[in-house]
Amino acid sequence: MPTSFIMNICCIGAGYVGGPTMAMIALKCADITVTVVDMNAARIAAWNSGQLPIFEPGLDDVVNQARGKNLFFSTDVAGQIKKADIIFVAVNTPTKTYGVGAGRAADLRFIESVARTIAEHAESGKIIVEKSTIPVKTADAIKTILASNTKGLKFAVLSNPEFLAEGTAVKDLLNPDRVLIGGERTPDGEKAMETLVSVYARWIPRDRIITTNLWSSELSKLVANAFLAQRISSINSISALCEATGADVDEVANAIGKDSRIGSKFLKSSVGFGGSCFQKDILNLTYLCESFGLPEVAKYWESVVGINDWQKSRFSARIVKELFNTVADKKIAILGFAFKKDTNDTRESAAINVVRHLLTEHAKVSVYDPKVPADEIKTDTLGKGVDNPRLTIAKDAYEACAGAHAIAIVTEWDEFKTLDYAKIYAAMPQPAFLFDGRNIVDLDALRKIGFKASGIGKPAEGR
Numbered sequence: 151m152p153t154s155f156i157m158n159i160c161c162i163g164a165g166y167v168g169g170p171t172m173a174m175i176a177l178k179c180a181d182i183t184v185t186v187v188d189m190n191a192a193r194i195a196a197w198n199s200g201q202l203p204i205f206e207p208g209l210d211d212v213v214n215q216a217r218g219k220n221l222f223f224s225t226d227v228a229g230q231i232k233k234a235d236i237i238f239v240a241v242n243t244p245t246k247t248y249g250v251g252a253g254r255a256a257d258l259r260f261i262e263s264v265a266r267t268i269a270e271h272a273e274s275g276k277i278i279v280e281k282s283t284i285p286v287k288t289a290d291a292i293k294t295i296l297a298s299n300t301k302g303l304k305f306a307v308l309s310n311p312e313f314l315a316e317g318t319a320v321k322d323l324l325n326p327d328r329v330l331i332g333g334e335r336t337p338d339g340e341k342a343m344e345t346l347v348s349v350y351a352r353w354i355p356r357d358r359i360i361t362t363n364l365w366s367s368e369l370s371k372l373v374a375n376a377f378l379a380q381r382i383s384s385i386n387s388i389s390a391l392c393e394a395t396g397a398d399v400d401e402v403a404n405a406i407g408k409d410s411r412i413g414s415k416f417l418k419s420s421v422g423f424g425g426s427c428f429q430k431d432i433l434n435l436t437y438l439c440e441s442f443g444l445p446e447v448a449k450y451w452e453s454v455v456g457i458n459d460w461q462k463s464r465f466s467a468r469i470v471k472e473l474f475n476t477v478a479d480k481k482i483a484i485l486g487f488a489f490k491k492d493t494n495d496t497r498e499s500a501a502i503n504v505v506r507h508l509l510t511e512h513a514k515v516s517v518y519d520p521k522v523p524a525d526e527i528k529t530d531t532l533g534k535g536v537d538n539p540r541l542t543i544a545k546d547a548y549e550a551c552a553g554a555h556a557i558a559i560v561t562e563w564d565e566f567k568t569l570d571y572a573k574i575y576a577a578m579p580q581p582a583f584l585f586d587g588r589n590i591v592d593l594d595a596l597r598k599i600g601f602k603a604s605g606i607g608k609p610a611e612g613r
């Protein structure tokens with residue numbers, strides 16, 4: 151398809167990936183009409199309102215500039231499929247919870263259902279772009295389903311995984327390290343790739359747009375997330391050794407990160423990684439390895455998730471231990487619930503494990519997060535519609551901490567760095583404990599106030 155014919159892009163899935171990615175394409179390609187569709191009517195209504203369904207710094211501005219001009223949000227999936235020249239598929243691909251591969255394999259039912267819907271409603275050939283993260287070889291399944299349409303239409307399937315990070319999505323989309331496009335090495339496949347390259351090339355230098363074969367592209371996304379998560383688990387494993395020896399994990403990270411072969415990024419120790427992708431994608435990778443007869447490789451990557459689970463439980467176990475082995479009826483303040491700062495996403499957040507653990511120990515838990523609504527915190531922790539009087543949601547950090555025996559910082563929101571900790575300390579029973587799960591506060595300064603303060607991988611007081 152010649153590039154001048156691209157008029158309509160449709161994206162199926164208006165989530166954390168589909169919404170921001172399409173908003174950026176619309177902003178940068180004024181001559182292309184971009185419509186994001188979703189079967190979730192409430193989500194589409196939110197995209198069309200002044201209160202977007204996801205929080206991302208700078209996103210309101212991008213959406214406001216393009217929405218109503220060449221960016222639209224709609225529930226008319228079938229109608230937009232008919233109109234589109236390029237269809238991005240950005241639906242969720244969660245870990246399967248049932249049947250074969252439960253707990254590890256990707257659940258591809260949403261992908262398959264989209265492929266069937268496209269086959270049913272398309273009236274002309276199209277380029278189908280896998281934006282969702284999927285197991286290697288998924289394009290084969292999509293191609294087979296599309297080929298079964300009885301209209302003899304020709305579809306090209308491309309892989310174009312998304313590498314944005316929540317919290318910095320707008321920045322990442324504006325200036326990505328690379329854009330990866332995989333396609334079939336046939337004349338039709340090459341033509342489809344060139345069409346998609348020409349969309350991104352409107353604002354991204356060509357040398358940052360990589361084209362590969364389909365399977366390399368599909369696999370690269372899983373491998374990128376596995377490598378990123380592996381760095382976090384590596385430094386987190388060392389944090390435990392630092393605590394045991396009196397070394398400081400930030401000093402160790404700084405020293406090793408100066409080696410250009412290692413590099414300084416992604417070496418921040420914490421309560422453990424969360425988010426919808428890292429764990430799911432590693433489990434998906436390990437399942438793939440086993441399916442292809444590579445159990446040793448699967449085991450290697452599985453340990454990255456194992457260390458992360460351990461790190462999360464180590465943090466809450468430490469709170470209980472330091473509070474004289476009982477938190478029953480003690481108030482614990484949890485600062486932060488999102489899986490990281492600058493997002494309202496709570497999927498797989500370490501906070502969920504920490505709060506659940508403390509509730510199991512009969513603590514009274516008060517949670518504050520600047521962006522996550524109260525009902526979501528309750529649903530994530532307890533389940534939909536379930537209540538527990540021991541779990542309360544505070545309107546700010548001071549309310550959460552008032553009368554608390556201990557504070558646990560679980561998300562690295564900037565506002566937690568500059569709280570008036572002397573004021574907070576004065577409103578807490580003594581001894582007052584603070585557990586910094588993100589190493590963002592000055593432990594020495596807090597100790598001077600009187601707190602029994604500890605971080606992750608940090609020397610104990612006086613050590």
Ligand SMILES: NC(=O)c1ccc[n+]([C@@H]2O[C@H](COP(=O)([O-])OP(=O)(O)OC[C@H]3O[C@@H](n4cnc5c(N)ncnc54)[C@H](O)[C@@H]3O)[C@@H](O)[C@H]2O)c1
Pocket residue numbers: 162163164165166167168187188189190193227240241242243260263264281282283284312313314315316426427
């Ligand atoms: N969240 C991230 O930071 C991130 C980054 C890179 C890649 N990814 C990948 O991108 C994909 C999407 O992730 P997300 O976080 O945007 O998910 P999400 O759950 O926020 O959004 C997915 C949307 O797809 C919609 N949907 C599902 N099936 C549909 C159908 N048949 N028709 C219409 N709409 C349908 C859902 O209603 C939902 O709104 C996943 O594969 C994920 O692994 C996510």
